[in-house]
Amino acid sequence: MTGLFGTLGTATRGMNANQNALQTSGHNIANINTDGYSRQRVHMQTEQPYKMTGVGMIGMGVKTAGVDRIVDNFIRTQTRDAYSKYQFFNQKAEALGQLEQFMNEPSKTGIINSLSVMNDSWAKLSSNPELATSKTLVVENSNSFTDMINQTTTQINQLKNEVIDNIEKSALDFNEKLKELEILNNQIYDLASQNTVPNDLLDTRDSLLKDLSGLAEVTAEFDMYGRVSSLKIGDKTGTEVLTLDSRKEISVVTGGTDPSNTISLGGKAQEKVTIGGALPLGTIVIADTSTNPAGYQNVTVNQGQIGGYKEAAKEIDASLKEITKFAQVVADTINTAYKAESGADFFTFDANGKMAVNQSLRDNPSTLVAGKKDATGVVQPGDGSLAHDIGQLFGKKDADNMTFADRYNSIVTKNGISKQQADNTANAQLTVLNQLEYKNESISGVNINEEVSDVMRFSQAFQANARVIQTISEMLDTLINRTGV
Known part of the structure; x- marks a missing residue:
């Protein structure tokens, strides 16, 4: 017109x-x-x-x-990937940092110092084998050493349990956000099918995807309406947890023993389910509760908070086993020498693996044997040769070419290196993440x-x-x- x-x-x-x-x-x-x-x-x-x-x-x-x-969808995909990697190393570094604090080395109150004090008390006993005070010092200093070992292993066990709890909470959070994304998919479709572009809902979708990537690495595919048509944990070959027609919850192996057959269904601590198999603590699975015991599908999580916690739990468990082995080596080495002359162990372990000085010696330190039997099978007064030999064991290298102190220092050093690597990688990844977020901000x-x-x-x-x-x-x-x- x-x-x-x-x-x-x-x-x-x-x-x-x-x-x-x-x-x-x-x-x-x-x-x-x-x-x-x-x-x-x-x-x-x-x-x-x-x-x-x-x-x-x-x-x-x-x-x-x-x-x-x-928006630049390529930059947003890169940002999600960088965020997932940053959370992995950040959570790993945080957990290993707590482990480093429990090991408390180098320190005047650490295990290495306690080991040195125990060594000195044996050396002093060799010079004064009949002195009751010297015997008491050996028993008390050795008892302090075992207390420190037991306290450290207890703290590390608690740390491991806390890490498993964090995996459980992160899995619950992941499932809740996945549920939100499923609801959002329907809202996006309702508007998009009416030839309306749901821009603000698409922003919410991207925010949810970033939050999910912070918990575990995810790969998303979109349909013509902007819905997440497929969401997988991991890369394109990973486990699919969301489609347009279905949603799967992830669960966590959280039983009291490792491996365990008990899971927290959907990450809910109050919903425990038995599965037909035994898996390491912290393992992520998709459970099938239609059978009893429940079936399961393993889910590989290598990034995000869950991946970082899983990796930290693995290293914490390895350190715990090494400290337990260290304590066993110290006990076995000293027990072998002491029992040959006294007929009894110096160190004992209870049913829970707690190390202690023999109860009879704690009750009566004066019964501590400091010398070696002569040809008649009697320890002569003034003989401190056994105490001297035991003192020498602290500096002797074992089959692994390590002294007691070397063995424990090796455990501390391994954790320190792993912690430092995680810190450095987290800082580097944070730099990459900040650059990507700055670029995304400059565009959007x-x-x-x-x-x-x-x-x-x-x-x-x-x-x-x-x-x-x-x-x-x-x-x-x-x-x-x-x-x-």
Whole structure:
């Protein structure tokens, strides 16, 4: 349509388009501090022109073709991957840092110092084998050493249990966010199927995917509506936990022994289920409760908080076993020498693996044997040769070419190196993550100066179109009311 009414329609469309643009700029400004928000732009297109015979194509103005969400999906995928890796090393470093504190080395109150004090007391006993105080010192210093070993192993066991609890909580969090994503999929479809682009819902989707990647590495695929059509833990060959038709919960092996056949279903601590097999603590599975015991599918998690906690639990368990072996080596070495002359062990272990000085020696330190039997099978007064030989054992290298101190230092050093590597990698990954987030912000973030400039630009365009309408109105008034008979 041409003529005054055609021009009126052109101006009206111009007002509507610029009003939509103003609304969108206002929406951007309102959400400038909203985490995960992506700025939006109204996409304007020229209206289909009108062909006038003898004249040609007459322009019909502008139309709003849609509201675009300004994002770079490649950068967002990279950001999720970097975030997952950062959380892995960060949580691993945090757990190993606590282990480092429990080992408490180097320190005047650590196990190495206690080992040295125990060694000195044997050496002093060899010089004063009949002195009751020297015997008491050996027993008491040895008892302090065992207390320190037991306290350290207890703390490390508690740390391991805390790490397993954190895996359980992270799995529960993962499942809750997965449920939110399933609901969001339906909301996205409801709007997208009505030819409406659900920009704000897509922002929420991306935020949920980032949160999920912080818990475990995930790979997402999207359908034409913007829904997550497939979500896998790991890469494209990983375990699928969400489709458009189904959702699977992850569960955690949390039984009291390692390996265990008890899981926390869906990460819920109060819902314990027995599975048909034994798996290491902290293992992630998808359980099938239709059978009794429940079937399961192993899920590999190598990144995110869950992956970091799992890796930390593995290293904590290895350190615990090495400390237990260290204590056993010390006990066996001293017991072998002491029992040959006294007929009894110096150190004992209870049913729970707790190390202690023989109860009879603790009750009566004066019965401690310091010398060796002679040809008649009697230890002569003043003989401190056994105490001397036991003192020498502390500096003697074993079959692994290590002294007692070397063996424990090796355990501490391994953990220290692993902790340092995790710290360094976490810091490096944080740098990468910050760069990606900065790049994402430069693309999708709201620039207040740009938005204010747009408000002015669209406002002026709106006013100009309004002026055209006012002019057409005056022309129509002249045409209708001031012309004719």
